[in-house]
Amino acid sequence: MSNFIIDELSKIVYNDLVSFHVPGHKLGKLYDKLNYTEILKKLYKMDTTEIPGTDNLHSPEDIIKKSQERASQAFKSDKTYFLINGSTCGIQAAIMALCPPKSKIIVNRDCHQSVINSCILGDINPVYIKSSIDRDTNILKGVDINDVIKVIDNNKDAKALILTYPTYYGMTYDLKTICDYAHSYNIAVIIDEAHGAHLGLSDKLPKTALEQGADIVIQSTHKTLPAFTQSSMIHTKGHRVDDNKLMSILKIIESSSPSYLLMSSLELAVDIYDKYGKDLMSNLIDNINKFKNSFKDSKSIEIYNTSDVTKIFISTTGMGLIGYELETILREEYNIQVELSNYYGSLLVCTIGNEDKDFKCLEMALNDIINKYKSNKQIGRIDYPNDIPVQKLTPREAFYKDKKSVKIYESIDKVCGEYIIPYPPGISLTSPGEVITKEIIDYILFCSKKGMNVSGLKDSTLGQIQIIE
Numbered sequence: 140m141s142n143f144i145i146d147e148l149s150k151i152v153y154n155d156l157v158s159f160h161v162p163g164h165k166l167g168k169l170y171d172k173l174n175y176t177e178i179l180k181k182l183y184k185m186d187t188t189e190i191p192g193t194d195n196l197h198s199p200e201d202i203i204k205k206s207q208e209r210a211s212q213a214f215k216s217d218k219t220y221f222l223i224n225g226s227t228c229g230i231q232a233a234i235m236a237l238c239p240p241k242s243k244i245i246v247n248r249d250c251h252q253s254v255i256n257s258c259i260l261g262d263i264n265p266v267y268i269k270s271s272i273d274r275d276t277n278i279l280k281g282v283d284i285n286d287v288i289k290v291i292d293n294n295k296d297a298k299a300l301i302l303t304y305p306t307y308y309g310m311t312y313d314l315k316t317i318c319d320y321a322h323s324y325n326i327a328v329i330i331d332e333a334h335g336a337h338l339g340l341s342d343k344l345p346k347t348a349l350e351q352g353a354d355i356v357i358q359s360t361h362k363t364l365p366a367f368t369q370s371s372m373i374h375t376k377g378h379r380v381d382d383n384k385l386m387s388i389l390k391i392i393e394s395s396s397p398s399y400l401l402m403s404s405l406e407l408a409v410d411i412y413d414k415y416g417k418d419l420m421s422n423l424i425d426n427i428n429k430f431k432n433s434f435k436d437s438k439s440i441e442i443y444n445t446s447d448v449t450k451i452f453i454s455t456t457g458m459g460l461i462g463y464e465l466e467t468i469l470r471e472e473y474n475i476q477v478e479l480s481n482y483y484g485s486l487l488v489c490t491i492g493n494e495d496k497d498f499k500c501l502e503m504a505l506n507d508i509i510n511k512y513k514s515n516k517q518i519g520r521i522d523y524p525n526d527i528p529v530q531k532l533t534p535r536e537a538f539y540k541d542k543k544s545v546k547i548y549e550s551i552d553k554v555c556g557e558y559i560i561p562y563p564p565g566i567s568l569t570s571p572g573e574v575i576t577k578e579i580i581d582y583i584l585f586c587s588k589k590g591m592n593v594s595g596l597k598d599s600t601l602g603q604i605q606i607i608e
């Protein structure tokens with residue numbers, strides 16, 4: 140009998156994949172470089188549970204408490220809690236700690252699916268702020284401050300505002316003004332900083348959400364710092380958050396057997412952040428700038444200016460290649476894996492785990508691709524759907540209704556019974572309870588033919604969709 144998961148993962152390690160995707164430790168290469176290998180070799184022996192001396196994540200008093208306090212210092216929070224079920228559970232806990240059932244939360248439309256799932260769990264009503272989108276690249280830029288103010292003005296009874304900052308594509312906006320405005324109405328601010336755990340490592344990066352006044356910040360430490368997948372943190376600051384409530388919800392939604400491997404990896408990430416983070420980040424930014432410079436006059440490769448320079452969006456439409464094609468060529472012909480692609484380009488997540496040679500490899504691959512694939516082929520256009528669909532039922536009402544499957548084009552103008560989510564990035568285009576539009580169906584059918592994955596639908600072939608009558 141063969142192993143399946145282990146065999147495939149071993150192949151990836153053996154082939155020395157060049158990683159421009161998460162997790163941030165880049166196939167463990169950063170641990171090797173910094174000589175953490177001896178600790179990691181022992182790690183399987185450290186897999187334990189709550190016994191004398193090992194403390195308890197759900198009521199920490201000793202080693203876990205001290206480790207969390209050290210993390211709190213590093214990330215400049217009042218309190219920090221380790222999460223062993225990703226930012227997903229941090230988002231759920233933050234939302235349910237601040238918003239009682241039937242209350243309102245203000246949300247950026249391009250939020251991660253976990254935000255809407257939290258609304259299902261907590262019976263909370265989301266009110267959306269439209270996304271700001273770059274029309275040439277479909278890059279999600281975050282929110283426009285005037286749109287946020289308008290939605291707050293119309294929903295002063297909301298209990299919280301949750302925003303994604305930075306966006307998956309590394310875009311930011313003036314969060315301080317938004318926090319000040321929300322606080323003036325006593326609305327608490329939760330920031331989904333899943334993609335920004337590294338921001339404190341350089342003045343050349345955007346300011347952190349905590350620095351700008353957020354009350355709760357959730358970070359996927361595993362994405363942009365060297366921690367194992369699923370290891371995240373939730374930070375709180377100020378007087379608007381009831382930490383006991385937050386802890387009591389985490390107790391409900393997290394495993395009662397939290398993994399000591401994941402908690403250890405969070406501690407390792409903090410150790411690396413503290414001791415080496417700033418130097419490694421400075422070297423990374425130099426490498427990124429050199430890499431970008433080498434294509435600055437290129438007609439074939441265009442690199443988008445992101446607020447967080449560690450996110451690189453490369454568009455090859457100028458040479459006749461769409462993003463999904465670029466991603467496949469990089470992986471299949473050059474052993475390079477990007478984070479995600481859209482129609483217009485591919486997104487690379489660079490972290491302090493990336494080495495000089497990764498960028499050289501990427502530069503060589505792209506120059507080779509230009510020589511091999513450059514054409515005058517015209518790439519058509521497909522706009523990311525940006526109208527907020529009409530909401531007929533709350534996410535929770537919709538979740539518990541009976542569903543019926545219909546052919547995909549027959550679902551237009553009907554109430555959606557499931558999620559329509561391009562994955563990655565895991566951002567829902569239509570959520571349960573919303574009216575399905577032709578624009579969204581056209582978009583997913585067009586992009587899925589070109590290489591986009593769509594999750595959330597029972598019928599993954601996109602033949603049918605579940606509606607609510």
Ligand SMILES: Cc1ncc(COP(=O)(O)O)c(C=O)c1O
Pocket residue numbers: 224225226227228250251253303307331333334359369371564565
């Ligand atoms: C913006 C955003 N928030 C939250 C999450 C969930 O994070 P995690 O994978 O740590 O649960 C993701 C995951 O990709 C994300 O992109």
